[in-house]
Amino acid sequence: MVLTDTQENLWWIAVIAGFVVVLAVAALLTILVLLVRTIDRRVVEVKATLTQAKANTADAALLGQTAAGVDLVLAEGLEHHLFLGRVLGKVRS
Amino acid sequence: MNTLVVLTVVDIVLLIAGLALYLWIVGSQLNRVATNLEECNDLVRAIKANAETIEGDLEHINRTGGVVAGALPLLYGMAEGIVVGATYDPKQVAERGPAVPASGRRRSRLHDGVGYMPDGPAPSPRPALVDRAESA
Numbered sequence: 407m408v409l410t411d412t413q414e415n416l417w418w419i420a421v422i423a424g425f426v427v428v429l430a431v432a433a434l435l436t437i438l439v440l441l442v443r444t445i446d447r448r449v450v451e452v453k454a455t456l457t458q459a460k461a462n463t464a465d466a467a468l469l470g471q472t473a474a475g476v477d478l479v480l481a482e483g484l485e486h487h488l489f490l491g492r493v494l495g496k497v498r499s
Numbered sequence: 500m501n502t503l504v505v506l507t508v509v510d511i512v513l514l515i516a517g518l519a520l521y522l523w524i525v526g527s528q529l530n531r532v533a534t535n536l537e538e539c540n541d542l543v544r545a546i547k548a549n550a551e552t553i554e555g556d557l558e559h560i561n562r563t564g565g566v567v568a569g570a571l572p573l574l575y576g577m578a579e580g581i582v583v584g585a586t587y588d589p590k591q592v593a594e595r596g597p598a599v600p601a602s603g604r605r606r607s608r609l610h611d612g613v614g615y616m617p618d619g620p621a622p623s624p625r626p627a628l629v630d631r632a633e634s635a
Contacts, residue, residue, distance in 0.1 A: 409500060417503050424510035428517060435521035442528040449535045456542035463549035469556035476563040483570055490577040497584030 409417070610616065 407500070414500070414503065417507075421503060421506045421510055424507070424514065428510065428513045431514065432517050432521070435517070435525070439521060439524050439528065442525055442532070446528055446532050446535070449532050449539065453535050453539050453542065456539055456546065460542050460545050460549065463546055463553075466549045466553045466556075469553060469560065473556050473559040473563065476560050476567070480563050480567050483567055483574065486574055487570065487577070490574060490581065494577050494580050494584070497581050
């Protein structure tokens with residue numbers, strides 16, 4: 407098989423264009439890998455933040471116990487109110 | 500021509516190998532990202548579960564605490580009234596003389612016991628006592 411000069415030139419151009427395309431693809435995929443690596447790093451940071459937030463909110467269940475304790479304080483305050491009212495009435499009389 | 504064929508094959512092999520390598524790298528990175536995002540999803544669900552009770556409990560605490568804070572001044576006022584009423588105030592106590600028996604001076608019965616009667620024998624004990632009490 408014998409190629410003409412024009413065909414050979416066109417083949418050379420195609421081969422060179424192919425190398426250029428390979429280089430362009432490599433550059434673009436390198437950028438893609440770098441961006442995905444950035445995403446991976448940021449996701450790890452988000453995960454660490456969420457882990458800390460989970461640890462911070464883990465004690466939120468104690469608020470229920472605190473609410474029950476405040477209710478007990480209120481009940482005791484009402485007892486004090488009744489007691490002081492009785493004593494005050496006797497002191498004044 | 501052989502050179503062109505070889506270069507063409509090299510070109511195609513480089514393209515395929517490069518694509519495969521980069522896709523493998525990106526694939527592994529995306530797998531890691533997916534794993535981390537799944538863990539983030541679980542963490543967000545746990546945080547949501549933890550935070551769901553905060554609002555209700557805080558409202559409860561604030562409401563009850565407000566009642567307690569509003570009632571404390573009333574208790575202070577009552578306690579101060581008790582303190583004022585129970586504190587000793589010497590100005591309010593009237594000056595009193597020495598305590599004396601309600602029946603007057605008591606008569607000593609020692610003289611009667613030994614038979615000593617300096618005023619002479621009385622007709623009866625009762626009138627003599629009455630007279631002496633009246634003279635005193």
